[in-house]
Amino acid sequence: MRFVHSSDWQIGKTFNFAPDDVLHILQQARLDAISRLGNLAREQGASDVLVAGDIYDYESPSDRTLRQPLERMRQFPELRWHLIPGNHDFHQPNGVWERVRRLTLPETVRLHLSPEPVAITPDEQVWLLPSVLTRRHTTSDPTLWMDEAATPEGAMRIGLAHGSVREFGGDGEQPNLIAIDRPVRAGLAYLALGDWHGFNRISDRCAYSGTPETDGFDKGGDGGGSALVVSIEGPNAVPDITPHRIGHFSWHTMQETVTSSEDIDTLENRLRSLDAQKLSSVLVWLKVEGHLALDDMTAFEERIVGDVGAGLCLLRMDQMPDLVTSHADLATFGEAGVVSRAAGRLQELSEAGGPQQQHARAALQRLAVLWQKEKRA
Known part of the structure; x- marks a missing residue:
C-alpha cells in the first residue's frame, strides 16, 4: 500500500x-x-x-x-x-x-x-x-x-x-x-x-x-x-x-540593527539572497532597530521598503529604525510655512517624552522622508 x-x-x-x-x-x-x-x-x-x-x-x-x-x-x-x-x-x-x-x-x-x-x-x-x-x-x-x-x-x-x-x-x-x-x-x-x-x-x-x-x-x-x-x-x-x-512560499522572521548606509547595503544583500531566483515567493517579517540620519533613512525607505519590498511577496514591518534629525535636517523644511511649523512641533513632542513621543517621532520621520523625496523630484 x-x-x-x-x-x-x-x-x-x-x-x-x-x-x-x-x-x-x-x-x-x-x-x-x-x-x-x-x-x-x-x-x-x-x-x-x-x-x-x-x-x-x-x-x-x-x-x-x-x-x-x-x-x-x-x-x-x-x-x-x-x-x-x-x-x-x-x-x-x-x-x-x-x-x-x-x-x-x-x-x-x-x-x-x-x-x-x-x-x-x-x-x-x-x-x-x-x-x-x-x-x-x-x-x-x-x-x-x-x-x-x-x-x-x-x-x-x-x-x-x-x-x-x-x-x-x-x-x-x-x-x-x-x-x-x-x-x-x-x-x-x-x-x-x-x-x-x-x-x-x-x-x-x-x-x-x-x-x-x-x-x-x-x-x-x-x-x-x-x-x-x-x-x-x-x-x-x-x-x-x-x-x-510541497509548499511554494518561504517565511522568514528577521531582526536587524541598522545605523549607517553600510548596514543598509548589508541588509539589502541579505534580503535579496533569501531566494534570489524566486524572491516573489518569500515573505519577511522584518524588525529593525537603530538610528539613521535623514539621508540614510530616505535610502532605507527607497531601497528596503520600496525596492526589496516590491520584489518580495510580502515585507511586513512593525518596527522601523528611529530617525535622528539635526538642525540642518530641520532647516531643509524652510524658514516658514505649514510644513516647517509642523516639523518643528513634531520635533518638540518627540523630545518631550510622554504618551505622544512615539507617534510624534514616527510622524516626523514620515514627514522628513517625504519632504526629502519631494525636494529630489
Whole structure:
C-alpha cells in the first residue's frame, strides 16, 4: 500500500496582516498545493491521498470556497481522496460537511464522517479507521474507538485522525489528545495525523504530515510545506515514511540593527539572497532597530521598503529604525510655512517624552522622508 498523507489545508484561511492582493495570492497557493499533492501521488505511484482534517479553515465558508478544493481533486480521477473533519471544520448538524455532502462530489472523493472501518482497496485488504471530530475541542481521545474496531483477519489497518499526541505549547489540559501508543493498542500499520502544521514523526508508525503550505511567521523549522509518501509492504511491516516538499512560499522572521548606509547595503544583500531566483515567493517579517540620519533613512525607505519590498511577496514591518534629525535636517523644511511649523512641533513632542513621543517621532520621520523625496523630484 502506497499513499500520500496530508492535512491542514485550511482552504479560505484569512491572513489578517496581509493586504488584499497578497491575501489572494496566499489563499490561491493553498488551492494550488492540492494539485501538487495530486501530482506527487502520480509521480510516486500512490493510489490514495489521506487528508487528516482541517480541509477548510472555518465552519461556514462561502459556496465558492466550499467547492474549490473539490474541483482541484476532480482533476485526478485515478486517485482516491479520503477526507475527515478537523477542529477547524468539525462535523456538526447543518455544518460545512453537510453542505459538502449535498454537492455533486467527484466519485473519487470520499468523505469519512463517522468513526467506523472502511475498506479502501478493491480487494478489501486495506481498511481505513477514520476519527471524526464533532466539536472543536473534546477532552476524550478521538482514536480510542480504534482499539475495538473489527476488521478482517490479516487486513492492513490505517488510522486517520486529527488531534495532539503531546501538548504543543500552552498550559492546562490539551484538547483532542491522542494516546501516543495508539498504533500499538489498535494494531495499526500506520496512524496519519493532522493538527500540527509541521512534519513530525512521532514513531515508526505515526506521523504528522504538516500543512502543505506554511501559513505563518511563527512556523519556523519544520513549520509546513510538506507532504508524506507512505509505503507499507504488509500489515506488520514498518512503514517507509518519506517527506516531500510541497509548499511554494518561504517565511522568514528577521531582526536587524541598522545605523549607517553600510548596514543598509548589508541588509539589502541579505534580503535579496533569501531566494534570489524566486524572491516573489518569500515573505519577511522584518524588525529593525537603530538610528539613521535623514539621508540614510530616505535610502532605507527607497531601497528596503520600496525596492526589496516590491520584489518580495510580502515585507511586513512593525518596527522601523528611529530617525535622528539635526538642525540642518530641520532647516531643509524652510524658514516658514505649514510644513516647517509642523516639523518643528513634531520635533518638540518627540523630545518631550510622554504618551505622544512615539507617534510624534514616527510622524516626523514620515514627514522628513517625504519632504526629502519631494525636494529630489
